[in-house]
Amino acid sequence: MRSIRRQLLVTLLATITLTTLLGALATYRTALDEANALFDYQLRQLALSFRDQASQNAHMRDLAINDDAQDFSIQIWRPDGTRIYLSHPGKELPHLAPLGFATVDTGNGKWRVFGLQQGGQTIQVAQPLRVRDGLALAAALRTVEPFLLMLPMLGVLIWVVVGRGLRPLDAVARAMTTRTPVALGPLPTNGVPTEVAPLVRSLNDLLARLKRALDSQRDFIADAAHELRTPLAALSLQLQLARRAADAQSRGEAFGELERGLTRATHCVQQLLTLARQEPGGGDRPLMPVNLGDLVAKVVAEQLPLAEDRQIDLGVTPAARAVTVRGDAEALQILVSNLVGNAIRHTPSGGKVDVAVGDGADGVFVEVNDSGPGIPVEERERVFDRFYRRAQTDEPGSGLGLAIVRTIAERHQASVLLDEADLGGLRARVRFDGSPAS
Template identity: 75%
Template sequence: MKSIRQQLLMALLSTIMLTTLLGALATYRTARDEAQAMFDYQLRQLALTLRDHALQNGPLREFGIDEDAQHFSVQIWGPDGTRIYLSHPRQELPHQAPIGFATIDTGHGQWRVFGMQQAGQMIQVAQPMQVRDQLALAAAWRTVAPFLLMLPLLGVLIWIVVGRGLRPLDAIARAVSTRTPVALDPLPESRVPSEVLPLVRALNELLDRLRRALVAQREFIADAAHELRTPLAALTLQVQLAERASDARSRAEAFAELKGGLQRTTHSVQQLLTLARQEPGGGERPLVPVQLAELAAQVIAEHLPLADARRVDLGVTPTAREGVVTGDPEALRILVGNLVSNAVCYTPPGGKVDVSSGEDERGTFIEVCDSGPGIPSEEREHVFDRFYRRAQTDTAGSGLGLAIVKAIADRHRAHVLLDDADLGGLRARVEFPRLLPL
């Protein structure tokens, strides 16, 4: 596992060292340029001194100077080109150079040479370039050495400072570790550095979503247990009645009631499983393009036997623009199926149910309209609650149909709207976003 502190330490030390080396290179070049100018000046001054001495005291061969101390070499040639003076016989010095400054390579190193003529004689003063390079390198080293010697101290200081800067993360980690499924309080945002604040807020949003999911799960389990307890108790009673039946007719009636109770209980369990699958993390499938018109046709075909049995006219209302959404085909089939099933079941015999889908100025939609009794406006917000059933209704149901519709719509970022239909009953409209990411 990589440590942020170690990464910052290595990055900062590497940056400091690289900056120091670049500074040393710049210092070396600057010092070398300054040394070039200074020593060129000295070369010229020494040549002028030799010239003045010759003018005052005669031939230059009698001139004496401690060139070893100054790292300079002097050569003098006569009018005929014969060398008449050499200050360093044991050195490989450059041959006679042109007048003025020049850099000459002798094969044993480079020399900086200044030459001038005086009284027919050629005076040449030279200095090895190695001396200048050593002087510039020494200046650069004196600049870099203190920084290099301070690197260990800088490493310790960076380690301490970075550690203090990372303390808020340690505090957040300790705070998160204290959270439990029964204690999901948000993390404190006061006295949190601005760089860490987005992380804290993101964690608080996650904790809030987790808290709401756990609450919903507990409520779901409690509601499911409560709702299943009644039909299971009824099944037990019906079994007992079947056992106590004294004749074949009573036994047949008891078994018929028992069969109906088993079907209702099975339907409730299936609805519970369907709702659980539509919750976040409940085995979601990849989203693909779905033709709403084809989906509506499939659902209508599945519900035609139920509609015929109840003598309800179930059909499709065509629209100008076909609707296509990105979603889970199976989940959307369940959504439309629940809406159609509710409409058919609550519409009295001889009524009508129309299904339409398409795209309008409000977005892509699918809606189911019926001629039934509808839902009062004050109850429309509650019908999406789990196990909610209207008091004044004789239609059997689990109270989960619209809750499943709401869960599937939320998963697809869609909105479910309930209002009055032109047929006189309820209109259930599901509006999808125009573009849904895959």
């Protein structure tokens, strides 16, 4: 596992060292240029002083070189090329070079040479370039040396400063370790640095979604256990009655009740599984373009036998054009099927159920109208609660149909509105907030 603190330390120290070395290189080049200019001036002045001495002295042995000029070598030639003076005998020095400044490469390294003529004689003053390089390098080292000596101290300071800067992350980590499945409160945001604030906001959003999911799961388990307890107890009682039946007719009636009880329990379990799959994290499938007209027609065709059995006039009002939304086709089919099935079951025989699809001013919608008794205004919100069943209804059911409808609608960013229908019963309208899929 990589350490941000260690990575920052290594990166900053490497950057400082590289910058220092580049500064030393720039200092070396600058010092070398200045040394070249200064020493070239000295070469010229030294050559001119020897020219003046040579013009005033008759003998070359009377010429003298100052101790400060020991880095310089002086040679003097007659017009015929005979050397009459050499300041450092035994050293390999540049031979006769062109007049003016020149750089000469010898077996003893490179030399900087200045030559002039006086009275037919040639005076040449030379200096090894290594002397200039050494002075420039010494100047560069003097510049970079304090920074190199300070690197350990800089490392310690960087380690401490970076550690202080990372304290907010440590605080967030410690706060996260205190969160449990039963205590998923948001992380504190007071005093959080600007750079850490997005992380804290994202974690709080994650904690909120996780809390909702866990609460929903706990509620689901509690509701399922409560609702299944009653039908299972009834099944057990009906089984005992079937065993105790004295004759075939009584036994047949008992087994008939047992079969109907099993059907109700099976329907309840199927609805519970459907609701669980539609909850967040229940295996969401990717959203794809869905043609609502085709989907409604398919649901109506499936529900038509039930409508005919109850003598219900089931019809569809198609949209003027194809209406498509992005969604989960299977989930949307369950939504429409639950709405149509509820309308058929709660509409009296000879009634009417009309399903419509459209694209109105307020967006895409699916609407189911029936001529049944409807739902009072004060109960229209409660019917979306899980396992809620109106006391006035005799129709069998689990009380999960509209809860599943709302769950699927919220997953598709849609809203479910219950109102009075033109047919006299209930109008259930699902409006999709997003724009139609292209």
